[in-house]
Structures are given as C-alpha cells and as structure tokens.
Amino acid sequence: MTLWAKLRPYGMVAPAILVFSLFFIYPIFYMIYLSMFDWNFVSPTKAFVGLQNFQDLLSEEDFRKVLTNTSIYTILTVTLTTGLALLLALWLNKRNIFHGFVQGAIFSPHIISLVSISLLWSWLMDPEYGLLNWVIGLVGFGKLQWLSHPSTALVSLVMVAVWKGVGYNALVFIAGLQSIPADIYEAASLDRSKPWTTFTKLILPMLSPTIFFLVIINMIGSFQVFETIAIMTQGGPINSTNTLVYYIYENGFRFFKIGYASAAGVILLIIVGILTIVYFKLLSNRVHYR
Amino acid sequence: MAKIELRNISKKFKDDTVIPNLNLTIKDGSFTVLVGPSGCGKSTTLRMVAGLEQQSDGDIWIDDKCVNDTPPGLRDVAMVFQNYALYPTMTVRGNIEFGLKNRGVAKTDRNTLVTDISEIVGLAPYLDKKPQQLSGGQRQRVALARAMVKQPKVFILDEPLSNLDAKLRGQMRTELIQLHKRLGTTFVYVTHDQVEAMSMGDQIVVMNKGVIQQADSPMKLYHDPENLFTAEFIGTPAMNTMSMKDVRGLDVQANGYIASLGFRPEQALLNAGPEVRGHVIEGEIVTRESLGAEQIYQIRTGGGVFFVKTFLAPLATADRVKVTIPYEHLYYFGPGGERLRAGIEAGAKQLVQAGGI
Ligand SMILES: Nc1ncnc2c1ncn2[C@@H]1O[C@H](COP(=O)(O)OP(=O)(O)OP(=O)(O)O)[C@@H](O)[C@H]1O
Numbered sequence: 001m002t003l004w005a006k007l008r009p010y011g012m013v014a015p016a017i018l019v020f021s022l023f024f025i026y027p028i029f030y031m032i033y034l035s036m037f038d039w040n041f042v043s044p045t046k047a048f049v050g051l052q053n054f055q056d057l058l059s060e061e062d063f064r065k066v067l068t069n070t071s072i073y074t075i076l077t078v079t080l081t082t083g084l085a086l087l088l089a090l091w092l093n094k095r096n097i098f099h100g101f102v103q104g105a106i107f108s109p110h111i112i113s114l115v116s117i118s119l120l121w122s123w124l125m126d127p128e129y130g131l132l133n134w135v136i137g138l139v140g141f142g143k144l145q146w147l148s149h150p151s152t153a154l155v156s157l158v159m160v161a162v163w164k165g166v167g168y169n170a171l172v173f174i175a176g177l178q179s180i181p182a183d184i185y186e187a188a189s190l191d192r193s194k195p196w197t198t199f200t201k202l203i204l205p206m207l208s209p210t211i212f213f214l215v216i217i218n219m220i221g222s223f224q225v226f227e228t229i230a231i232m233t234q235g236g237p238i239n240s241t242n243t244l245v246y247y248i249y250e251n252g253f254r255f256f257k258i259g260y261a262s263a264a265g266v267i268l269l270i271i272v273g274i275l276t277i278v279y280f281k282l283l284s285n286r287v288h289y290r
Numbered sequence: 291m292a293k294i295e296l297r298n299i300s301k302k303f304k305d306d307t308v309i310p311n312l313n314l315t316i317k318d319g320s321f322t323v324l325v326g327p328s329g330c331g332k333s334t335t336l337r338m339v340a341g342l343e344q345q346s347d348g349d350i351w352i353d354d355k356c357v358n359d360t361p362p363g364l365r366d367v368a369m370v371f372q373n374y375a376l377y378p379t380m381t382v383r384g385n386i387e388f389g390l391k392n393r394g395v396a397k398t399d400r401n402t403l404v405t406d407i408s409e410i411v412g413l414a415p416y417l418d419k420k421p422q423q424l425s426g427g428q429r430q431r432v433a434l435a436r437a438m439v440k441q442p443k444v445f446i447l448d449e450p451l452s453n454l455d456a457k458l459r460g461q462m463r464t465e466l467i468q469l470h471k472r473l474g475t476t477f478v479y480v481t482h483d484q485v486e487a488m489s490m491g492d493q494i495v496v497m498n499k500g501v502i503q504q505a506d507s508p509m510k511l512y513h514d515p516e517n518l519f520t521a522e523f524i525g526t527p528a529m530n531t532m533s534m535k536d537v538r539g540l541d542v543q544a545n546g547y548i549a550s551l552g553f554r555p556e557q558a559l560l561n562a563g564p565e566v567r568g569h570v571i572e573g574e575i576v577t578r579e580s581l582g583a584e585q586i587y588q589i590r591t592g593g594g595v596f597f598v599k600t601f602l603a604p605l606a607t608a609d610r611v612k613v614t615i616p617y618e619h620l621y622y623f624g625p626g627g628e629r630l631r632a633g634i635e636a637g638a639k640q641l642v643q644a645g646g647i
C-alpha cells in the first residue's frame with residue numbers, strides 16, 4: 001500500500017520521461033558524441049578525431065559565411081516581425097468586424113504548412129513570370145531578381161518569414177495590450193499625457209515582457225530556419241542563403257560528413273541554449289514587473 | 291475651487307438610456323457624494339464630469355466654463371479610480387510626478403511638490419517602490435497623492451475605498467474628510483455604501499436608475515426623505531414600510547391617497563406605556579442581534595416583518611411584544627412612492643360601540 005503510494009508518481013511520469021529521454025536527451029548526447037568522430041554514416045567504423053571537427057568548422061570560410069547569413073537573417077526577421085506586429089497590434093486593438101477580419105487574414109499564414117508557403121512564394125518571386133515583379137513593373141520599377149541573386153535572396157527569405165510570423169506575433173501583442181486595464185489610459189489622459197508619451201512611457205514598458213518573449217521565440221525560430229531555404233534556394237545562389245541548419249543538413253545527409261555536421265549541430269545547440277538561458281534569467285529578474 | 295453644473299444631461303450607450311435627464315449643481319468647495327444601488331449611473335455621471343465619457347446630450351459647466359468639448363486633461367479635474375489605476379512600471383515618485391512632467395513643471399519644483407505631498411499622505415519612505423510592492427492602503431494613498439499634486443479644481447473619487455478592509459476603510463474615510471477640510475477643493479465622491487455617504491458628504495445625491503431621487507444634506511435625507519426610495523435607501527436597518535392595506539387600527543385623515551406607511555427602526559418603542567401617543571403593532575420577535583450598545587430585533591407582525599432598533603436598553607426577552615411608533619414619526623407615501631406631508635392627521639381608530647344606548 002505505502003510502497004505503491006510511493007511508487008505511483010514515478011509510474012505516472014515514467015512514459016513521459018521515457019519518450020523525452022529517447023527522442024530528446026539521447027539524440028543530444030549522441031550528437032555530442034558523434035561530433036568527435038569522422039564518420040560517413042555507412043562505414044562500420046568511426047574514427048575518433050577529438051575536437052578536429054570544430055577546428056575545421058571554425059576555420060572554414062563557408063562556415064563563417066553560414067554564421068553571418070544566419071545572424072543577418074535572424075536580426076532582420078526578428079526586428080521586422082516584432083516591430084511590424086506591434087504596429088499592427090496597436091492598430092487592430094480596437095475591436096470591430098473589419099479589424100477582426102484583418103486579424104484573421106494576417107494570422108492565416110501561421111497555420112499554412114511551410115512547404116506550401118515556400119512553393120507559393122517561389123512562384124510569386126519568379127523573376128520572369130512572378131506576380132511581384134509584375135506589380136512593381138506596374139508601378140514603374142525595374143525587375144528584381146529576388147531569390148536568384150545573391151544580393152536579394154536572403155532578404156527575400158526574410159520577407160517570407162516576416163509574412164508568416166507577423167500575424168501570430170500581432171495576436172500575442174493584442175493579448176498583451178488587452179491585459180492593460182482601460183483606466184490606465186484614462187488616468188494618463190487626466191494626467192495630460194500625449195499619445196506618444198502614453199505609448200513610450202506606459203504602454204511599451206507594460207508590454208516589455210511580451211516583447212521580450214516574442215523576440216526570444218523569434219530568435220530561436222529564425223536560428224533554426226530550414227524549410228524555406230531547402231525548398232526555395234538550397235542555400236544558393238553562391239551560398240548567400242546558406243544558414244546553420246541547412247548547412248548541417250547538407251553536410252550530414254548529402255555529403256555524409258556526420259561528425260562534421262554533428263559538430264555544427266553542437267554549435268547550434270550552444271547558441272540556442274544561451275538564448276534560452278538569457279530568456280529565463282532576464283524574465284525572472286528584470287523585465288517582469290508584476 | 292469650482293462649482294459644477296450638469297444641465298439636462300442624458301447618456302445613452304447604443305440604445306440603452308442610462309441617464310435620461312439629469313440636472314445637478316455641485317456647490318463650490320462641497321463634499322458631494324453620489325450614492326445609489328449598483329448600476330444606477332453614478333460612475334457614468336462622474337466620468338462625464340471628468341471628460342472620460344461624452345454625454346449624449348446636455349451641458350456640463352465647471353465654474354463659468356462649458357467643458358463639453360474640453361479634453362479630460364484640461365478640465366482641471368483629478369480622479370481617483372476604484373482600482374487606483376496606478377502606472378505599474380513607474381515608481382511611486384514616477385506615478386505622482388507624471389502629470390507634472392506632462393505639464394512641463396521644472397524638475398526642482400516637481401521635487402518640492404512630490405516631497406510635500408508624500409509627507410502629507412505619509413508616503414515619503416516608499417517613493418522609490420513600485421505600486422505592486424505596496425499594500426492596498428498605500429496604493430490608495432499614491433492614487434490620492436497623484437491627484438492632489440496637480441492641485442485640481444475638482445477631485446473626483448469613484449468608490450476609492452471599496453477595495454480596503456473595514457478598519458482601513460474607516461481610517462481612510464477620516465483622512466479623506468480631513469483632507470477635504472484642509473484643501474477646501476470641491477470633492478465629488480461615489481459610493482454605493484450609504485453609511486459611507488452619510489458620514490462623509492455635506493451634500494448627498496441619491497440616484498436610482500439614472501434619476502436623482504433627492505439631493506440634500508445627510509440630516510435632511512434621513513429625517514425628511516422625499517420619496518420611498520430615499521427613505522428605504524438611507525439608514526441601517528432600512529426604514530420599515532408596509533402597504534396601507536395591511537395597517538390595522540390607525541385612523542388617518544389625508545388630502546391625497548396614501549399607499550404606504552413607513553417608520554424608522556430606531557424610532558419605534560418596545561412595550562411603551564399608554565402615555566405614548568402612537569400607532570401600536572403587536573408582533574413576535576424572530577431574531578435578536580445585540581451589538582453591545584444597540585439591539586436590533588426582527589419582529590413578525592400581521593403587516594409583515596419589521597426591524598426595531600433600541601439603544602442602551604436591556605435585551606427584550608419576551609416572545610411577544612408591543613411596538614409603538616409615535617404618530618409624529620410615521621411617514622406616508624403616495625402610490626408613486628412620493629412623500630405625502632401636508633394635511634395628515636393620525637390617531638387611533640375609535641372603536642364604535644355597537645348596540646349601545
Ligand atoms: N461602456 C458601457 N457600455 C454600455 N453600457 C454601459 C457602459 N458603462 C456603463 N454602462 C451601463 O450603464 C449603467 C450605469 O453604469 P455605472 O457604471 O454608471 O453604474 P454605477 O452606478 O457606477 O454602479 P456601481 O455601483 O456598480 O459602480 C449600467 O447599467 C451599465 O450596464
């Protein structure tokens with residue numbers, strides 16, 4: 001009886017722990033293990049090389065390019081998504097049918113699969129027959145190369161990511177805005193606060209936990225961008241859109257340099273890990289005001 | 291200091307008329323309390339004065355200025371909200387001086403003002419804390435300080451004490467009365483608690499369903515209610531009323547038709563001698579509440595259940611009692627609830643001797 005009572009909680013959580021260990025914990029450790037070997041996925045023997053993979057990675061020109069691409073992509077995507085979403089949320093915060101419709105419309109990309117989105121945008125961005133070039137042609141501008149030119153490809157991918165993410169972000173912001181009680185605005189108006197002052201001195205600080213949450217979530221997501229790149233650009237042209245996860249995929253499953261890919265995976269793990277720790281640290285100390 | 295006038299004010303929310311036609315003058319320097327049941331339009335009235343809500347029709351005057359189109363910040367009105375509405379991301383100091391900053395008051399002047407005010411309301415040690423680190427009473431003080439520091443013409447307070455416990459509420463009530471004395475500013479105060487209204491206001495406005503029932507001094511309201519609603523709203527326990535149909539043994543001569551009769555629990559006498567001239571009702575004591583100095587009895591009679599309140603009298607132990615209400619303490623109301631005063635003569639019904647010689 002008492003033994004059963006003691007064991008029962010462990011029994012209850014065991015399935016979850018098992019699944020979690022099998023599919024999350026074990027692969028992480030296996031990846032760290034693999035990152036110290038030279039292995040081509042099929043050969044029965046793995047050659048231990050220590051930290052050689054990391055040394056190679058960090059000295060390789062391509063890998064630095066990949067890190068730069070990923071960083072630029074992340075910074076642009078995060079600032080644009082969060083910023084646009086905040087503006088949209090401020091506008092959509094008044095509730096009427098029209099605003100409800102717009103909100104639904106901008107949210108819908110969030111629930112469409114990334115593969116469909118990628119195909120759709122490849123088509124829209126086609127330099128010859130794409131809708132986008134047709135539209136900017138109407139306004140009188142020359143054609144853009146979009147995904148086909150190194151100077152515009154990465155930014156084009158950012159556009160797609162922003163388009164997909166902005167609705168969800170706006171929704172979270174709207175929830176944040178609606179948690180601000182109406183009498184705060186009223187008190188501010190009695191205090192002769194101008195709209196801009198109300199926004200910068202009251203609303204933004206009260207939204208800071210939301211902003212922070214979204215920035216971190218978006219950063220983690222952007223660092224792991226893969227599907228759009230795999231479908232739309234395959235990292236090209238001339239590596240201009242090669243990012244960390246796509247690089248890992250290419251090395252692992254196209255060039256079968258498993259150890260090398262694992263080493264890049266460990267680096268990604270470290271970056272995302274740091275972001276997560278920063279998030280929880282700051283969340284518990286500074287930004288939260290309640 | 292300012293006089294406030296509401297002229298023919300009405301307020302509709304969509305098709306809902308919340309306030310049909312309201313006329314009210316709030317005297318300069320008065321402590322005016324709006325009181326009434328929940329949903330009767332007190333907050334709405336107040337918010338129209340502050341400019342947070344636009345009236346559907348009518349004019350609002352503050353002093354000699356029609357403020358219909360004046361935005362809230364320029365009406366020289368400060369408001370204390372029920373939930374305080376403090377700025378959660380600012381310190382106490384930030385909260386208090388926000389309005390001053392927006393007016394462009396210089397930093398040195400701001401500091402003096404904030405220091406002075408925080409001394410008055412006892413917040414000096416907490417200036418650098420955030421509102422959520424304060425107790426309810428302290429937050430209430432911050433809200434007050436934030437309103438006071440702007441030196442407004444009018445103070446508007448919407449149920450500012452309803453979130454406080456009974457003891458603190460009593461204490462803050464006294465402090466508010468003193469504050470009003472010291473500042474001499476016009477206070478408009480909303481509450482649905484008639485005890486609070488009676489103890490604080492020098493003018494009380496009783497509202498029901500958007501209509502002013504009576505606007506008078508507390509004593510006048512208590513002793514001379516103009517209608518059944520006011521009579522039943524003011525006083526604890528409420529005035530006892532009964533339909534005239536159920537009244538036995540009372541002979542009333544009146545000009546109008548009397549629909550109901552009322553008396554205050556504290557003006558009825560238990561088991562009084564025959565020397566008291568009054569209406570007598572026999573009844574049975576259902577419950578006894580003793581609060582020390584006063585006792586409240588619930589008495590069941592043929593005309594309904596009544597409350598009787600006695601002071602410093604020994605607890606009545608008998609089950610059956612005789613309740614006597616002196617004739618001069620009877621209130622009469624017409625069919626529409628209006629008070630009937632003129633030409634009423636009451637006396638005991640003369641028993642006609644039947645079959646006598
Ligand atoms: N923004 C609004 N939209 C629609 N109806 C409203 C709105 N604000 C108030 N009302 C209605 O107006 C009436 C009066 O509301 P008000 O807030 O003035 O009542 P109150 O007297 O302050 O009550 P309480 O004592 O509960 O605070 C209520 O019936 C309420 O439903």
Ligand SMILES: [Mg+2]
Pocket residue numbers: 332333334448
């Ligand atoms: Mg109210």
